[in-house]
Amino acid sequence: MQVITEDLIFQLDESETLLEGLERTGHQVEYQCRSGYCGSCRVTLRAGSVDYEKPPLAYLRRDEILPCCCRVLEPLVIKAHLKSKYSA
Amino acid sequence: MKYSTFSLTDNDQLKEPMFFGQSVNVARYDQQKYPIFEKLIEKQLSFFWRPEEVDVSQDRTDYRNLPDHEQHIFISNLKYQTLLDSIQGRSPNVAFLPLVSIPELETWIETWSFSETIHSRSYTHIIRNIVNDPALVFDDIMRNQHIIERAGDISKYYDDLIHYSMLYNKCGAGTHTLNGKTHEVSLFELKRKLYLCMMSVNVLEAIRFYVSFACSFAFAERRLMEGNAKIIRLIARDEALHLTGTQHIINIMQDGQDDPEMAEVARSCHAESVEIFKHAAQQEKEWAKYLFKDGSMIGLNLGILNQYIEYITNLRMHAVGLEPAFSNASHNPIPWINAWLVSDNVQVAPQEVEVSSYLVGQINSTVSAEDLGEFEL
Numbered sequence: 001m002q003v004i005t006e007d008l009i010f011q012l013d014e015s016e017t018l019l020e021g022l023e024r025t026g027h028q029v030e031y032q033c034r035s036g037y038c039g040s041c042r043v044t045l046r047a048g049s050v051d052y053e054k055p056p057l058a059y060l061r062r063d064e065i066l067p068c069c070c071r072v073l074e075p076l077v078i079k080a081h082l083k084s085k086y087s088a
Numbered sequence: 089m090k091y092s093t094f095s096l097t098d099n100d101q102l103k104e105p106m107f108f109g110q111s112v113n114v115a116r117y118d119q120q121k122y123p124i125f126e127k128l129i130e131k132q133l134s135f136f137w138r139p140e141e142v143d144v145s146q147d148r149t150d151y152r153n154l155p156d157h158e159q160h161i162f163i164s165n166l167k168y169q170t171l172l173d174s175i176q177g178r179s180p181n182v183a184f185l186p187l188v189s190i191p192e193l194e195t196w197i198e199t200w201s202f203s204e205t206i207h208s209r210s211y212t213h214i215i216r217n218i219v220n221d222p223a224l225v226f227d228d229i230m231r232n233q234h235i236i237e238r239a240g241d242i243s244k245y246y247d248d249l250i251h252y253s254m255l256y257n258k259c260g261a262g263t264h265t266l267n268g269k270t271h272e273v274s275l276f277e278l279k280r281k282l283y284l285c286m287m288s289v290n291v292l293e294a295i296r297f298y299v300s301f302a303c304s305f306a307f308a309e310r311r312l313m314e315g316n317a318k319i320i321r322l323i324a325r326d327e328a329l330h331l332t333g334t335q336h337i338i339n340i341m342q343d344g345q346d347d348p349e350m351a352e353v354a355r356s357c358h359a360e361s362v363e364i365f366k367h368a369a370q371q372e373k374e375w376a377k378y379l380f381k382d383g384s385m386i387g388l389n390l391g392i393l394n395q396y397i398e399y400i401t402n403l404r405m406h407a408v409g410l411e412p413a414f415s416n417a418s419h420n421p422i423p424w425i426n427a428w429l430v431s432d433n434v435q436v437a438p439q440e441v442e443v444s445s446y447l448v449g450q451i452n453s454t455v456s457a458e459d460l461g462e463f464e465l
Contacts, residue, residue: 028419030403032429037131038328039335039407040426057127059335059407086419 002075007082018050018067018076027080029067036069043067048076091186091257101190105347106340107282108275109189116191122340125196128333132199135329137322139210144217144315151218151313157382162313163219164379165300167229169323170211171239172296176204176289179246183285187253193337200333203326210319217315234378238371242296245288249281279353283341287361287408290334291368293327294404299372299393303379305428306387317428324429331404338408362405366413369401388422395421 001012005027012021019041022029032040039058043065050070058066065078095111102121104110120126151159180201188194215222229235252273255264261274301324308317344351376393384390398417405412420426 030420031426032328033325034430037332039332040328040403042407057124057131057329058332059339083419 001072003072004075004077005080005082007080007085012072018065018070018072022067022080026082026084028083028086029080031068034068036066039066041066041068044079046077046079048072048074048078050076104189105350106190106193106337107184107187108279108347111186112189112191112194114191115195117195120192121190122192122336124336125190125192125333128329128336129192129196129199132203132326132329135203135322135326137206139206139213139319142210142213142315142318142322144214144319147214147313147315148218150307154312155383157380158307158385160382161303161379161385162307162316163215163225164232164234165303166211166215167225167232168235168238168375169297169300170208170226171229171235172242172292173204173207173211175239175242175246176292177201177208179243180289183246183249183253184282186257187282196333200330203330207323207326210323214316214319234375238296238375241367241371242288242292245281245285249278249285252278252281276349276353279347279350280357283338283350283353283357284360284364286334286338286341287357288364290331290338290408291364291404293331293334294407295365295368295372295397295401297324297327298400299376299379299397301429302388302393302396302422302425303385305425306385308428309387309424321428328429335407342409358410361408362410362413365401365405365410369397369413372397392421396425 003010003012003018003021005022008025008027010021010025012018016024019029019031019034029043030040032038034041036052036054036056037058039056039060042058042060044063045065046063050065050072052066052070056066056069060066067078090111092111095113097110097113099110099113101112101114101116102119104121106122117126151162154162178201180197184197185194188197212222215225219225255266255271255273256275256278259266259271259273264271264273301320304313304317304320307313338354340346341350342354344354373394376390376397380390380393395417398414399420402412402414402417
């Protein structure tokens with residue numbers, strides 16, 4: 001599945017979560033519990049949609065998703081930057 | 089709103105707001121206005137742990153071998169955490185329970201507060217194991233100006249709310265003169281005090297613990313004080329859940345669907361809320377300065393910790409609908425901390441420290457020479 005961020009377009013592998021995909025491609029993304037209850041990894045969804053196997057416990061606004069536990073249903077546009085852009 | 093431990097008026101609990109409705113009568117969970125609180129309770133119960141399960145005996149040796157300035161860092165953080173959990177182990181119950189009006193939130197508050205008492209007991213467990221006289225450490229909490237300064241700022245929002253809600257409960261809205269002192273009492277002001285208190289608790293769990301967490305994990309990265317780090321991981325897991333709890337409460341309040349006046353209250357508290365965050369971040373930076381007064385520790389120094397404080401302050405502000413306070417803090421200066429904060433697999437540290445909980449109730453496998461004394465070949 002295709003994921004578009006501020007800095008990159010990449011393919012999400014079937015075996016990885018969106019969070020793992022973002023980490024693999026060098027994005028700055030926060031995490032803590034990696035199972036939906038802490039909300040640390042929440043990112044803004046600009047286009048596309050996701051669902052969850054179980055509704056996560058963390059508070060989410062309408063335009064926010066949890067990359068640690070969401071299921072990507074269609075190509076997504078999300079707000080995330082590459083780590084290298086921050087150090088520059 | 090008059091508090092009763094069991095309100096005799098038959099009501100539809102689904103129509104009550106989170107706070108300031110009719111006091112809860114039947115503790116029932118078959119129907120819930122906000123199922124999220126029931127889910128938080130279940131999660132918290134699944135996290136249950138006991139400090140005694142974690143073996144901290146190696147920490148005693150580690151602690152003795154630490155240089156003085158690192159001993160200061162370690163023990164000061166424990167003192168500070170002891171203070172934080174002393175407050176959190178009782179205050180949500182005392183302050184919020186008389187105001188709450190739905191059962192699932194009432195039980196969440198009790199479950200939350202109870203888990204903080206486990207944290208308090210764990211500090212005694214750690215301190216008892218690493219120093220000869222724990223009393224010296226505990227006694228200093230009340231005598232250490234750096235810690236006491238923080239205590240005032242944390243407890244004042246609770247105390248304010250508790251005193252004001254007692255007045256409201258006793259006298260109702262209006263102007264009252266008690267013992268020669270005049271009080272203006274209104275429900276709106278009471279709601280403001282609740283909102284600010286919830287924001288301050290949110291800040292406590294969102295920011296105040298994290299300097300301490302960072303130091304504990306920095307020791308453990310060097311394979312020092314690992315028993316302590318195991319306990320801190322369990323505490324951090326609980327705190328992340330409590331934080332989610334207060335974030336839900338605050339966002340429901342802001343939304344106004346639960347209680348339209350609460351949305352107005354939230355707007356009127358906006359500037360003060362931002363100030364609570366900024367003030368806490370500043371205090372934590374001063375705390376870091378006090379910790380490192382005689383020298384930094386490997387992997388952490390004042391500059392890095394300050395950046396981390398600003399970074400998490402921004403994140404936590406965003407989660408409750410506030411604009412980030414620090415413009416230059418958009419990335420985590422200590423990303424390794426997250427590996428310690430991953431809590432789903434708390435018992436399996438990346439460093440694979442010994443997991444002693446599996447030993448509880450098992451056969452003692454240490455065999456001494458005397459055990460074989462009566463054997464003859």
